[in-house]
Amino acid sequence: MKVGVITFPGSNCDYDCYKAAQEVLEGETIFLWHKEHDLRGVDAVFLPGGFSYGDYLRAGAIAQLSPIMNEVRQFAAAGGPVIGICNGFQILCEAGMLPGALIRNRSLRFISRPVHIRVEQSRPPFTSEYGAGRVLRVPIAHGEGCYIADEPVLDALEAEGRVLFRYCTPDGEVTEAANPNGSARNIAGIVNEAGNVLGMMPHPERAVEPLLGSADGAPLFESLGAHLTSMMIYK
Amino acid sequence: MPAAGQLLVQPRPGDPEVTATLVEDHGLSEVEYAKILEIMGRVPTFTELGIFSAMWSEHCGYKNSKPLLRTLPTRAPWVLQGPGENAGVIDVGDGLAVAFKIESHNHPSAVEPYQGAATGVGGILRDVFTMGARPIAVLNSLRFGELDGADGARVRYLFAGVVKGIGDYGNCVGIPTVGGEVYFDAAYEGNPLVNAMAIGLLKKEELITAAASGVGNPIMAVGSKTGRDGIHGATFASAELTAESEAKRPMVQVGDPFTEKLLLEASLELIRSGHIVGIQDMGAAGLVSSSTEMAARGGTGVDIEITLVPVRERGMTPYEILLSETQERMLVVAKEGREEDVRDILGRWDLDAETIGYVTDTGRYVVRENGAVVADIPGEPLVDECPTYTREGRENPEITKLREWTPSALAPRHEERDPTWTLRRLLDSPSIASKRWVYEQYDTTVRTNTVVGPGSDAAVVRLRGTRKAIAASVDANGRYVYLNPFAGGAIAVAESARNLVCSGARPLAVTDNLNFGNPLKPEVYHQLSEAVRGIGEACRRLETPVTGGNVSLYNENPRGAIYPTPTIGMVGLIDDLEHITTAAFKEDGDAIVLLGANSAELGGSEYLKAIHGLVAGDAPALDLDAESALQGALLEAIRAGLVQSAHDCAEGGLAVALAESAIGADEARGVEASLDDELPLNALLFGEAQSRVVVSCRPGDLTTLLERMRAAGVPAAEIGRVGERGGRVSIATREGTVDAPAAELAAIYFGAIPRRMDGTPEAVDAMLRSEIDRR
Amino acid sequence: MSDFQVEVRVVPREGILDPQGKAVAGALKSLGFAGVDHVHVGRLVTLSLSAASPEEAQHAAVAMCRQLLANPVTEDFDVRILEAAGS
Amino acid sequence: MSDFQVEVRVVPREGILDPQGKAVAGALKSLGFAGVDHVHVGRLVTLSLSAASPEEAQHAAVAMCRQLLANPVTEDFDVRILEAAGS
Numbered sequence A: 001m002k003v004g005v006i007t008f009p010g011s012n013c014d015y016d017c018y019k020a021a022q023e024v025l026e027g028e029t030i031f032l033w034h035k036e037h038d039l040r041g042v043d044a045v046f047l048p049g050g051f052s053y054g055d056y057l058r059a060g061a062i063a064q065l066s067p068i069m070n071e072v073r074q075f076a077a078a079g080g081p082v083i084g085i086c087n088g089f090q091i092l093c094e095a096g097m098l099p100g101a102l103i104r105n106r107s108l109r110f111i112s113r114p115v116h117i118r119v120e121q122s123r124p125p126f127t128s129e130y131g132a133g134r135v136l137r138v139p140i141a142h143g144e145g146c147y148i149a150d151e152p153v154l155d156a157l158e159a160e161g162r163v164l165f166r167y168c169t170p171d172g173e174v175t176e177a178a179n180p181n182g183s184a185r186n187i188a189g190i191v192n193e194a195g196n197v198l199g200m201m202p203h204p205e206r207a208v209e210p211l212l213g214s215a216d217g218a219p220l221f222e223s224l225g226a227h228l229t230s231m232m233i234y235k
Numbered sequence B: 001m002p003a004a005g006q007l008l009v010q011p012r013p014g015d016p017e018v019t020a021t022l023v024e025d026h027g028l029s030e031v032e033y034a035k036i037l038e039i040m041g042r043v044p045t046f047t048e049l050g051i052f053s054a055m056w057s058e059h060c061g062y063k064n065s066k067p068l069l070r071t072l073p074t075r076a077p078w079v080l081q082g083p084g085e086n087a088g089v090i091d092v093g094d095g096l097a098v099a100f101k102i103e104s105h106n107h108p109s110a111v112e113p114y115q116g117a118a119t120g121v122g123g124i125l126r127d128v129f130t131m132g133a134r135p136i137a138v139l140n141s142l143r144f145g146e147l148d149g150a151d152g153a154r155v156r157y158l159f160a161g162v163v164k165g166i167g168d169y170g171n172c173v174g175i176p177t178v179g180g181e182v183y184f185d186a187a188y189e190g191n192p193l194v195n196a197m198a199i200g201l202l203k204k205e206e207l208i209t210a211a212a213s214g215v216g217n218p219i220m221a222v223g224s225k226t227g228r229d230g231i232h233g234a235t236f237a238s239a240e241l242t243a244e245s246e247a248k249r250p251m252v253q254v255g256d257p258f259t260e261k262l263l264l265e266a267s268l269e270l271i272r273s274g275h276i277v278g279i280q281d282m283g284a285a286g287l288v289s290s291s292t293e294m295a296a297r298g299g300t301g302v303d304i305e306i307t308l309v310p311v312r313e314r315g316m317t318p319y320e321i322l323l324s325e326t327q328e329r330m331l332v333v334a335k336e337g338r339e340e341d342v343r344d345i346l347g348r349w350d351l352d353a354e355t356i357g358y359v360t361d362t363g364r365y366v367v368r369e370n371g372a373v374v375a376d377i378p379g380e381p382l383v384d385e386c387p388t389y390t391r392e393g394r395e396n397p398e399i400t401k402l403r404e405w406t407p408s409a410l411a412p413r414h415e416e417r418d419p420t421w422t423l424r425r426l427l428d429s430p431s432i433a434s435k436r437w438v439y440e441q442y443d444t445t446v447r448t449n450t451v452v453g454p455g456s457d458a459a460v461v462r463l464r465g466t467r468k469a470i471a472a473s474v475d476a477n478g479r480y481v482y483l484n485p486f487a488g489g490a491i492a493v494a495e496s497a498r499n500l501v502c503s504g505a506r507p508l509a510v511t512d513n514l515n516f517g518n519p520l521k522p523e524v525y526h527q528l529s530e531a532v533r534g535i536g537e538a539c540r541r542l543e544t545p546v547t548g549g550n551v552s553l554y555n556e557n558p559r560g561a562i563y564p565t566p567t568i569g570m571v572g573l574i575d576d577l578e579h580i581t582t583a584a585f586k587e588d589g590d591a592i593v594l595l596g597a598n599s600a601e602l603g604g605s606e607y608l609k610a611i612h613g614l615v616a617g618d619a620p621a622l623d624l625d626a627e628s629a630l631q632g633a634l635l636e637a638i639r640a641g642l643v644q645s646a647h648d649c650a651e652g653g654l655a656v657a658l659a660e661s662a663i664g665a666d667e668a669r670g671v672e673a674s675l676d677d678e679l680p681l682n683a684l685l686f687g688e689a690q691s692r693v694v695v696s697c698r699p700g701d702l703t704t705l706l707e708r709m710r711a712a713g714v715p716a717a718e719i720g721r722v723g724e725r726g727g728r729v730s731i732a733t734r735e736g737t738v739d740a741p742a743a744e745l746a747a748i749y750f751g752a753i754p755r756r757m758d759g760t761p762e763a764v765d766a767m768l769r770s771e772i773d774r775r
Numbered sequence C, D: 001m002s003d004f005q006v007e008v009r010v011v012p013r014e015g016i017l018d019p020q021g022k023a024v025a026g027a028l029k030s031l032g033f034a035g036v037d038h039v040h041v042g043r044l045v046t047l048s049l050s051a052a053s054p055e056e057a058q059h060a061a062v063a064m065c066r067q068l069l070a071n072p073v074t075e076d077f078d079v080r081i082l083e084a085a086g087s
């Protein structure tokens, strides 16, 4: 299996993502340059965190115009797994590949700290290795992570089981106080209708080693690995 | 007629005539101007005067500090690069080296906190990556007036803006901000201190220095186009803040962290490519200082055509282009014939490069405008012959008198009969309270190497691919230095080293930032020279040479001078990830041991200030032999696996140290301690005697730990046990007992700054001014 | 072809959270400004554009908003063509 | 007293680096928009204000800019009083 991490100008979690994928997944991990027109045969794509184009104008707004995004769209339309983390989530929303938008945190401040999120759905390709309801401790680090969407859109997300992660207390309770940025319904991560495009604000790639405080992000990569392996068997 | 080798320099139409007033406006003294005349053999042109003024400002020329800095120790077997380059570099083994440096942006931050602090971070990052090192961490040291003093609204505005500026810049570039310090004291009102330190990692063989060598090599300007930003910023940073500096406001530089990130990646690629011979940040005094310093290091000359420099605005004069401090620019000396290769690499990162001149063998600094020479200066004297001064130093007699104060003069307040009251007050003092409000705005975990972020004694960043980690800390207690500059300087070094040792590291080297007042005042010069003497002595004893630093003088405002504040940034090495230790207590029932001896001292303490409104007494006594023994023995014990947690006693003394170890981490734990020294209650609990560390160990290791300490001649005593989560913090003494639920103390400790920043209407105002999106 | 001065105003869509607007309102109140209401913070993009006619300039500017300057989920925009400044 | 609709435009000072404007200019260019120049990104603050006269509204709005809405060091502002909307 081969996964690709896209580097946009201003991406700064590309290396972290690359390292995490390399450590957890078997197979090859490569960097993809935003100006490329080819995904070079990867089986999954990561849009990493950072400040693409400085996040000037709006986070993710300029990066979604990058040449490689056409390829990513086609890849996703064909069912390929795409994971946008933090700035990657913002890019996916700006690109219209996920519904809603990420606006400035309720406090108007950048927030960097570990938070707890609850796994709402245990399913391939991203969360099959987690039990539903499991509480994870992962860092957030963002200034514009407040997820909003129209009520009908939110209702549809809920009804279709597309909310994968929600901010919660260490005991797994979804409360207002556990919501770090004001996101609608404590949403921390969602998937598209087909379930193969994930966007999330917390950083699972920063939580794959106990040395750094948590390994709770590793099963996300393992889930992806399991999914890709099963796809290869079917192929 | 120009002398042999000199070019004909014509006054440029439209430039002002060089007069005595103009010379004075450029911050040059009569002596200095006479020296310029001697070097030039004629009256300099306006452009040349600007060049001299920038190069001979305090910021670039170190004219008042150089003789003092020369007394500092700079060598050790592990020092690869000492002072004089963009950053110091030390060897950490495994073929790896660490570059690090500290820099101040005090004056720009006083005028425009957000941009001032942001560009400070940008500049220090460039200093590190131009050495070929990838930045892996930044730290900062900040000083502000009182959050709830008479000038509180302005202070909160400055504080919020500076923190946001540091955060936004480092976060965007993607370098974790892993530590720092913040103190609040009326002494810094109107003149905040903003010092930023960056640490980078490189392969030893990739070390590159900033020298312009190789006659005929092209000189290229890279990065942002030059605008009129911060013209004369270096001179500005070398003068006292007055109402006039308000008028200088349009000079403020704006940071562009996105371009910085591109520059960072492109520069590292360039350095590895072998296409260039040198690279330097166009920092303070811009193109002038970068090009002259590179030429001086290379022992060469340069010839620059100013109209080739890419500019942002029309009609810029050579003077303006040379002195502009537009951020995110670099000067690169390429190898002859490699310009296209350089452009290719930069183009990949959407950056431009223009060839603006060549390295020559004349030793002269030549600038042309459309071919006409507008400046022709012998390079070596321009860089090296800035007059330096050893001024007269004399202690202010009032401080001599302050130092004579002793605790016997103190009448305890009646509330102090309950020491719990006192502890609560101290935990609520913003200088002691948790700085979480600050560091939650910093991305501390990007790059996935931060093992210990802010909130412990030192930050720890692992070195991927090895078992090693780097530890770093910044420290200075300006109040100690104010009361006793020699002791204060030494204590700053000792505390910094102690913080590193507490985290399991061996201290290796220092970068220092000397923040002082106007050195022309004898009492300030006395502080400066004595503090440097103290730093030197401690660095020698603790074997932590100084590899670089920065001097920021004239930190005064109409209301007075700041406390003399020599910030010490220190880097240490942890040999094995297993040795990483933090300040937080770990397990119920662990034994708590105090290393070092308590004393009756109270001078300069946070207790005196917060409880009695007093700044008096002598700084705590520091015995460097005892300090060295303590640090050596503690590091040995940590390496032997005997230590569960270690936290040094600093501001607020033993009681605060115990409370911090109990409540400072995620979950508040109880403590059951008892102290039976025969000392006054306030000194025992809150005095700031040096060379003390609170450690905890598994009960089974207690005897071994105590024996080892005894063998090393380090006082050590079991003083209590770690309690359970959600327990009580209880510290018994002969005269009274501290007793409160850990959760309550935690609420005070973590709430002190948010309460002041987010609680009051003016605070909301202050916050907002910096929060409104101004990118 | 003339140069047109274009002004693009991007504002939070009615009903969408506007944390900045709310914070500014609070701060204005705490500063003692009375009678202030409906505070919103948006973006103002100014640029010059060479086009054959004001209509063409308008058309181009609207396209810029659709493709980049405004987020259709959260923002409304409004384009003003100010003047033709020279040829 | 009437309610005035107030519009405050805050723009980067002439000559000051505007990284945001630079990035937007680059993006517009890569989208194929030609003839675009002098791109700057500023803020637009809209609010309603009850005041006795347009002059009074203007005066209050300028005070708001000085104290909060604009950064005097890096930004210029401009206030427009649009209309009296009701009593």
Ligand SMILES: Nc1ncnc2c1ncn2[C@@H]1O[C@H](COP(=O)(O)OP(=O)(O)O)[C@@H](O)[C@H]1O
Pocket: B140, B141, B142, B177, B178, B179, B180, B181, B182, B432, B435, B438, B439, B453, B454, B455, B456, B457, B458, B459, B474, B475, B499, B648, B650, B651
């Ligand atoms: N400005 C800051 N930026 C980042 N971290 C900070 C800052 N100020 C304080 N901290 C962190 O808070 C903790 C406590 O700081 P301090 O009380 O100064 O520690 P110490 O007394 O041990 O030097 C440290 O981990 C420090 O890194």
Ligand SMILES: [Mg+2]
Pocket: B650, B651
């Ligand atoms: Mg401290």
